[in-house]
Amino acid sequence: DIQMTQSPSSLSASVGDRVTITCRASPNMINFLNWYQKKPGKAPKVLISAATRLQPGVPSRFSASASGTDFTLTISSLQPEDFATYFCQQSFNTPYSFGQGTKLEIK
Amino acid sequence: QVQLVESGGGVVQPGGSLRLSCAASGFSFSDFGMHWVRQAPGKGLDWVAFIRSDETNTYYADSVWGRFTISRDNFKSTLYLQMSSLRVDDTAVYYCAKDDCSSTSCFLDHWGQGTLVTVSS
Numbered sequence: 001d002i003q004m005t006q007s008p009s010s011l012s013a014s015v016g017d018r019v020t021i022t023c024r025a026s027p028n029m030i031n032f033l034n035w036y037q038k039k040p041g042k043a044p045k046v047l048i049s050a051a052t053r054l055q056p057g058v059p060s061r062f063s064a065s066a067s068g069t070d071f072t073l074t075i076s077s078l079q080p081e082d083f084a085t086y087f088c089q090q091s092f093n094t095p096y097s098f099g100q101g102t103k104l105e106i107k
Numbered sequence: 108q109v110q111l112v113e114s115g116g117g118v119v120q121p122g123g124s125l126r127l128s129c130a131a132s133g134f135s136f137s138d139f140g141m142h143w144v145r146q147a148p149g150k151g152l153d154w155v156a157f158i159r160s161d162e163t164n165t166y167y168a169d170s171v172w173g174r175f176t177i178s179r180d181n182f183k184s185t186l187y188l189q190m191s192s193l194r195v196d197d198t199a200v201y202y203c204a205k206d207d208c209s210s211t212s213c214f215l216d217h218w219g220q221g222t223l224v225t226v227s228s
Binding site for chain 1: 144146157166
């Protein structure tokens, strides 16, 4: 099974800050890596697919990169609606494992 | 637009059974694989099971293998999750999600709002 290690588990930041979340996969699953946003009481929402592909309707302040087994989600300028929990997920093989999540909180 | 509506959640005793349903609309249900994903209280997302569009193959997380069965009725555009031998640690909100898969990416592009399953004596 592919293991996903996501960091940090939590992050405090202010509106306007730039934040980065990292996910490491073991073993390599090419670029079958997705990022989701989850707010309490709401369904998860896909932000990024195929490691770097921004989904339609997702603001351009969200971006992602990939290097080998390391994947990064960046929010360039935090907005109030971005405070949520973020999960990476590999879709290279079943089980489609998720990272542990990063809870982004207002400082 | 795509809509996924889960139902069937509730309170069940350990060792009991429950069947969840997910009614789909707004897309050609029979053309897409479907997933179940859960989130226990205060925990992260946990992938549960997947079924291919034509029902030829099903896949499960180790934690539910042999206890849960994913199925679908393409005529009714409905996805199911039959859960048996339920344990306290199966308590979670269960989401159904539509698969979007190509040669270069696979992801869960639409999700339902979830149904809560509580396993408690």
